[in-house]
Amino acid sequence: MTKKHLIFIAAVLSLAACGKKSPPPKAEIAPVRTFDAALVERGRIAYQKNCASCHGDHAQGAPDWHKPDANGKWPPPPLNGTGHAWHHPRAALERTIRDGTIVLGGNMPAWGDKLTRQDIDAIIAWFQQKWPDELYAAWWRMDRQSAAGGQ
Numbered sequence: 001m002t003k004k005h006l007i008f009i010a011a012v013l014s015l016a017a018c019g020k021k022s023p024p025p026k027a028e029i030a031p032v033r034t035f036d037a038a039l040v041e042r043g044r045i046a047y048q049k050n051c052a053s054c055h056g057d058h059a060q061g062a063p064d065w066h067k068p069d070a071n072g073k074w075p076p077p078p079l080n081g082t083g084h085a086w087h088h089p090r091a092a093l094e095r096t097i098r099d100g101t102i103v104l105g106g107n108m109p110a111w112g113d114k115l116t117r118q119d120i121d122a123i124i125a126w127f128q129q130k131w132p133d134e135l136y137a138a139w140w141r142m143d144r145q146s147a148a149g150g151q
Contacts, residue, residue, distance in 0.1 A: 043123045043126025046122055059079040066083075081135050086138065087139075090143050098115075
């Protein structure tokens with residue numbers, strides 16, 4: 001084959017490729033979770049000091065957390081991935097910790113005057129690192145959709 005033949009074949013193949021449709025975009029995959037060890041440790045300390053007495057030492061929640069108590073209030077749910085915390089976008093998790101649930105008829109006090117924004121972020125990182133990868137991925141996609149105005 002001559003050089004002209006090779007150029008012609010390359011040109012034909014290039015033009016043929018132009019008619020092909022691009023593959024559909026892949027579903028956005030949650031990033032690999034990498035939690036900064038110092039952040040998680042800060043979260044563990046803040047959680048143990050402020051949250052564990054209600055939500056449990058291992059974020060397991062109160063027994064029968066899914067049923068209202070005798071006063072009609074919901075007991076503290078698990079935060080370890082076995083409850084419903086992963087159904088809430090990050091902004092809602094932050095707001096719940098900061099403002100509590102008393103105004104909503106719950107028992108959780110507001111922590112905004114006691115915990116800094118960094119403490120709240122660290123606590124969320126601590127309990128999220130307990131979530132299974134699939135659960136975290138589902139939360140991550142929901143949170144991105146919520147942040148984009150999808151919820």
